[in-house]
Amino acid sequence: xxxxxxxxxxxxxxxxxxxxxxxxxxxxxxxxxxxxxxxxxxxxxxxxxxxxxxxxxxxxxxxxxxxxxxxxxxxxxxxxxxxxxxxxxxxxxxxxxxxxxxxxxxxxxxxxxxxxxxxxxxxxxxxxxxxxxxxxxxxxxxxxxxxxxxxxxxxxxxxxxxxxxxxxxxxxxxxxxxxxxxxxxxxxxxxxxxxxxxxxxxxxxxxxxxxxxxxxxxxxxxxxxxxxxxxxxxxxxxxxxxxxxxxxxxxxxxxxxxxxxxxxxxxxxxxxxxxxxxxxxxxxxxxxxxxxxxxxxxxxxxxxxxxxxxxx
Amino acid sequence: xxxxxxxxxxxxxxxxxxxxxxxxxxxxxxxxxxxxxxxxxxxxxxxxxxxxxxxxxxxxxxxxxxxxxxxxxxxxxxxxxxxxxxxxxxxxxxxxxxxxxxxxxxxxxxxxxxxxxxxxxxxxxxxxxxxxxxxxxxxxxxxxxxxxxxxxxxxxxxxxxxxxxxxxxxxxxxxxxxxxxxxxxxxxxxxxxxxxxxxxxxxxxxxxxxxxxxxxxxxxxxxxxxxxxxxxxxxxxxxxxxxxxxxxxxxxxxxxxxxxxxxxxxxxxxxxxxxxxxxxxxxxxxxxxxxxx
Numbered sequence: 022x023x024x025x026x027x028x029x030x031x032x033x034x035x036x037x038x039x040x041x042x043x044x045x046x047x048x049x050x051x052x053x054x055x056x057x058x059x060x061x062x063x064x065x066x067x068x069x070x071x072x073x074x075x076x077x078x079x080x081x082x083x084x085x086x087x088x089x090x091x092x093x094x095x096x097x098x099x100x101x102x103x104x105x106x107x108x109x110x111x112x113x114x115x116x117x118x119x120x121x122x123x124x125x126x127x128x129x130x131x132x133x134x135x136x137x138x139x140x141x142x143x144x145x146x147x148x149x150x151x152x153x154x155x156x157x158x159x160x161x162x163x164x165x166x167x168x169x170x171x172x173x174x175x176x177x178x179x180x181x182x183x184x185x186x187x188x189x190x191x192x193x194x195x196x197x198x199x200x201x202x203x204x205x206x207x208x209x210x211x212x213x214x215x216x217x218x219x220x221x222x223x224x225x226x227x228x229x230x231x232x233x234x235x236x237x238x239x240x241x242x243x244x245x246x247x248x249x250x251x252x253x254x255x256x257x258x259x260x261x262x263x264x265x266x267x268x269x270x271x272x273x274x275x276x277x278x279x280x281x282x283x284x285x286x287x288x289x290x291x292x293x294x295x296x297x298x299x300x301x302x303x304x305x306x307x308x309x310x311x312x313x314x315x316x317x318x319x320x321x322x323x324x325x326x327x328x329x330x331x332x333x
Numbered sequence: 334x335x336x337x338x339x340x341x342x343x344x345x346x347x348x349x350x351x352x353x354x355x356x357x358x359x360x361x362x363x364x365x366x367x368x369x370x371x372x373x374x375x376x377x378x379x380x381x382x383x384x385x386x387x388x389x390x391x392x393x394x395x396x397x398x399x400x401x402x403x404x405x406x407x408x409x410x411x412x413x414x415x416x417x418x419x420x421x422x423x424x425x426x427x428x429x430x431x432x433x434x435x436x437x438x439x440x441x442x443x444x445x446x447x448x449x450x451x452x453x454x455x456x457x458x459x460x461x462x463x464x465x466x467x468x469x470x471x472x473x474x475x476x477x478x479x480x481x482x483x484x485x486x487x488x489x490x491x492x493x494x495x496x497x498x499x500x501x502x503x504x505x506x507x508x509x510x511x512x513x514x515x516x517x518x519x520x521x522x523x524x525x526x527x528x529x530x531x532x533x534x535x536x537x538x539x540x541x542x543x544x545x546x547x548x549x550x551x552x553x554x555x556x557x558x559x560x561x562x563x564x565x566x567x568x569x570x571x572x573x574x575x576x577x578x579x580x581x582x583x584x585x586x587x588x589x590x591x592x593x594x595x596x597x598x599x600x601x602x603x604x605x606x607x608x609x610x611x612x613x614x615x616x617x618x619x620x621x622x623x624x625x626x
Contacts, residue, residue, distance in 0.1 A: 048450070048451035048452055049451075050445075050449050050451075050528055051445045051449035051450065051451030051454060052445075052451055054441045054442060054444055054445035054449060054528070055441070055442045055445045055446070055457065057437075057438045057441060057442070057497075058438045058439065058441065058442035058461075058498060058503060059442075059457070061438060061495075061497050061498035062461060062464065062498050062500070064479075064495075065472065065476060065494075065495040065498055066464045066467060066472060066498065066500070067460075067464070068475070069471075069472035069473075069474075069475035069476050069479070070464075070467055070471060070472055072475035072478075073471050073472065073474060073475055076474065076475065083478070083481070129366075129369070132362050132365070132366055133366065135359065135362060137359070137362070137363055137366070138363065141363055141366065141367060144367070144370050145366045145367070145369065145370045146616070147370075147608075147609075147612065148369075148370035148371075148373040148374045149369070149370065149373055150615070150616065150619075151373075151374075151377075151605065151608055152373065152377075154553060154557075154604050154608055154615070155557075155600075155601055155604060156556070156557035156558075156559065156574070156575040156578075156600065157557065157559055157575070158557075158559050158574075158575035158576065158578045158579050158600075159575070159578060159597045159600045159601055161579075162578065162579065162582055162593055162596075162597055163376055163377075163380055163594075163597055164376065165582075166590055166593075166594070167376050167379070169590075172392040172393075172394060172590075174375070174376075174379055174396045177394050177395065177396060206373065206376075211619060214616060214619045214620055215619065215620070217620070218619075218620035218621075238358075263468075267468055267469075267470060269559075269560060270559045270560065273559075273563075274559075274579055288470050291470055292560075292563075292564075295474050295477075296477070296564055301474060301478070304474055305474055305475075308470050308471045308473075308474060309471065311468065311470055311471070312466075312467065312468060312470075312471045315466075315468060316466060319466075
């Protein structure tokens with residue numbers, strides 16, 4: 022665990038200046054050492070980033086020469102109903118993902134942290150975390166069958182207890198919630214581990230002191246543990262949102278965006294316009310919108326964190 | 334959860350022990366957690382058992398949780414339908430080059446940002462860090478055009494070449510290098526060691542936990558990558574496992590559900606073995622990288 026390493030960022034340059042013994046160094050060494058990374062950075066991150074911004078001002082189909090169209094792509098975006106639908110779906114998915122992962126991950130971590138039987142603790146950690154390591158491709162295909170209306174196990178067992186299962190992927194009202202559920206199964210283990218690591222940072226002395234003062238278990242949780250967990254929850258909410266807003270694999274594999282565009286997501290729409298319809302300029306404009314949304318939401322999260330995150 | 338019984342009981346023996354046993358509360362939590370664990374694993378158990386069942390008998394209802402009658406026919410069908418071994422090899426090539434290559438370039442850069450003074454160092458570092466905000470989807474279109482111009486479409490190179498830069502690894506390793514006492518490398522320098530030697534013989538061995546955490550996370554994302562191969566690869570013998578698996582279930586040339594199940598099993602089982610063997614390292618990598626905030 023390397024939690025302590027982070028604090029030292031600011032201190033380092035000062036420390037360096039205090040020591041004159043770097044005499045043998047010359048700037049060329051530094052540049053040489055960063056040159057492979059910088060070259061790749063320019064070629065595959067910064068360059069493409071600038072190129073994407075430029076491309077968004079063009080109309081380009083890979084075959085005929087690109088034509089400069091100014092802001093036409095962005096004007097078209099504003100009235101593109103499918104994009105609005107895709108952004109709406111993606112927001113619903115990302116919001117549901119953040120809420121379910123935070124609550125589920127925290128509850129699981131708190132429960133596991135209660136000093137359970139060792140075997141049970143090992144079992145639950147393994148069972149909850151392992152799905153995270155399976156590729157989305159395998160997870161999506163598996164769940165397509167788990168939720169199959171004719172031979173899927175979920176529909177069958179729901180039927181046994183008298184619940185008639187909906188057409189998970191064919192009913193427009195159920196398709197997106199189904200994807201949300203599958204995503205929960207797939208990635209809850211990651212949030213769970215982060216929460217578990219966060220719980221280790223809550224000092225025992227604090228909960229112990231509260232206990233001595235007569236606080237009951239619920240009071241300790243809500244007034245001691247939870248406030249001290251807010252930095253971890255904040256971090257988890259930021260990365261869960263960023264990841265969820267780029268959701269693509271399961272919808273592409275399971276529903277293809279259907280039924281009736283009920284599960285089309287922003288990145289999926291980007292994929293369809295860019296790599297199936299080859300509207301490169303328009304797809305670049307969509308990519309910029311996705312980027313902007315992620316940036317804005319992240320900034321808002323950081324800004325809002327002052328209100329609820331301990332020591333933010 | 335379980336508060337009333339539990340809290341009154343605790344007050345009775347508070348002070349007697351550090352952690353009084355709340356039998357009822359703990360039992361309820363244990364049972365709930367056990368059920369959660371079973372539910373999480375149920376789809377996987379069903380998957381493996383079905384894929385080992387004779388294709389004629391598979392998928393009957395009520396679901397069978399044991400592979401009866403047992404058969405390996407489905408796995409033979411998978412290998413007949415798609416070049417699974419070749420796909421696994423492709424995945425391995427891309428993953429190994431991506432992970433080792435990106436850790437190599439990141440170590441060099443992190444060493445420079447941590448130890449070597451050069452003009453513009455801090456501003457270059459800040460520019461690099463902004464790249465953490467740029468999602469793949471934004472850069473993928475220009476990279477696709479670039480690969481197309483280089484004639485690398487349907488080549489594994491198109492997958493691993495852009496993966497050689499990992500900005501997060503540079504950042505994470507720099508933080509780790511900064512926590513290693515400077516006295517160590519300065520002593521080595523006095524003894525006449527060059528920067529490369531200091532990096533590879535002092536810093537990298539000491540940064541083992543950071544490197545293994547980054548390697549595991551890199552392995553996870555590269556091995557499971559679906560978006561990249563979907564865009565860059567077209568022919569079956571070039572495909573990596575995730576996309577090959579999906580091709581197995583696709584309309585034409587695809588297999589029936591039970592064969593797809595066998596394919597999924599063949600992808601999931603090795604990962605399960607790797608995970609159980611290195612479970613501690615997996616868990617710690619997520620925890621250490623996750624709690625950087």
